[in-house]
Amino acid sequence: MKNNNLEEMEMENKMTRGKKRITWMLALLWLVSVICGADILNAEAAVNGSFHLVGVGPGDAELLTSRALDVIRGADIVFCNAKKQEKLSALVDFKGKQVLDGYNVLFRYYGKDCAQVPADKKSWHGMTCEEFHKKQAEFAKLVRQAVKEGKHVAMLSSGDPTIYGPDIWAVKELHDLDPVVVPGLSAFNAANAVLKVSLGEVILTAPFKHKDSKDTLEKLTGHDRATLVIFMPRDMKELFTRLSAVHPADMPAAIVSNAGMAGREKMVRGTVGGLAANLPDMDFRRSIVYVGKALEHAQFEAKPSPENAGKGKFYLVGLGPGDPDIATLKALKIIESAxxxxxxxxxxxxxxxxxxxxxxxxxxxxxxxxxGKKCADVTPKDQARERMSCEEYHKKQAEFAAIARKAVAEGKTVAMLDSGDPLVYGPCSWSLTELNDLNTEVVPGVSCFNAANAALRAGVTEGKNSHSVILASGWSVEEMAAHQSTMVLFTMRTDFKKFIDGLSKHYPADTPVAIVFKAGYAKEEKVMHGNLGTILSDMSKDKLPFEYLLYVGDFLNHSADRLKN
Incomplete structure (x- = not known):
């Protein structure tokens, strides 16, 4: 009897201890979930389905990349408006897909306390701050539920969603789902192709006017090498009045509207003073303004000579960086027909x-x-940088031109293929000047900049201290860093320490930085985060490849990787 009682007591003690262990384990799990938040709660969701923010490019459907098309075709749910659906209807069978309209351009008031929004700014386009918040929450709930059910969700965004994109907020909101950004062709890339202008240093900005802002038009001037590219020029008259106050009247300027829309594209080139005095009659709603000396060499006004008119055609084709599926449908079409x-x-x-x-x-x-240079004027230092002599380069340039001209004269289609955007630090852009007597066209390509933005999964124009982006190189890093704007450095074998030393003179040591390796290569792409003060030591043992970009700016605090960590 005693033995039975002892056994019962021992069994009861074991059960009590077991219950206590379970209680402690549940408490521990609760504590971990509180600390880690949505990352754990949504881990199952992140494994099953997927969420893609897809850049669909500006204008025509043929400027979509192959990768974007594959993602849209494979999606179960597509967030897009009727206009985008109609544009893509010849390429995508939307039957069987759930298409949801009314959830694009919901960025307004995201992350803001409506109680802190001034009364005169509490509504935008007929919706209040509270209504925006409600719609944002509704969208996030729909996506999370769909992903949890194993569905693939795609949100379609015009142009490059990371450059003044109205939908990049969704990546921040859904960072726990490990979202993917599919790079898209920007209106900037398409406008470059219209202008046929080769660009190096570029300042991407908008007509910001806040007096305390570091990146107003008035403060981003004074760089001979840089081209100012202005998005969203809503009041063109006011814009050119402001530009006239800080630029010489004879500074080259251009306006491109409807870039990427075949048959509707329009461009006007002039000077800041001339355009300020006499604005052209054109659609300014979808316009981009260029200001800079590089425009002196733009070839968009070049026309075929009489003997070449009506014959063949020469294409400079951008294929994007990385994998072949980053190429646009138009680029692949030109290859097929060439x-x-x-x-x-x-x-x-x-x-x-x-x-x-x-x-x-x-x-x-x-x-x-x-x-375009006389070999007698080339310095030994410049010659030492190159693999061939000046005379050998001139000989090869002439050979290329002769072959291309002969083929075009025979009525053939000739294509020069280049990676990335062929007009941003492009090594083949000189061919447009050389062959300006032929019928030429540039097929825009996704830049490594666009692809690297997507890898970062952040809006590069969404910084706290800067909403402009400077594309620079080793030649200009220190000069351009003085603005303390977001910077993207095309490294091109420049000594990494030179970049960091130049940046450190103008940015605090705790400024976020990121290195994007092999942008556009799905299996090789890699992002490394750090800050300006420690990145040199972090990289001391790693050998940098040729294909990498260096980013600097506080927008990186909102990248999906940093938010997850």
């Missing part, structure tokens, strides 16, 4: 399935050194 193709061997290898059976010529890539 009779003669110039391409670097390495780039040709990536696109070999598209080039099969084509007349392909190698050996004429990156021939820009010394173009």
């Amino acid at each position: 009779d003669l193709i110039f391409v670097h061997k390495r780039l040709g290898k990536k696109f070999e399935k598209y080039l099969a059976g084509k007349n392909v010529i190698h050996g004429y890539h990156r021939l820009f050194p010394f173009y």
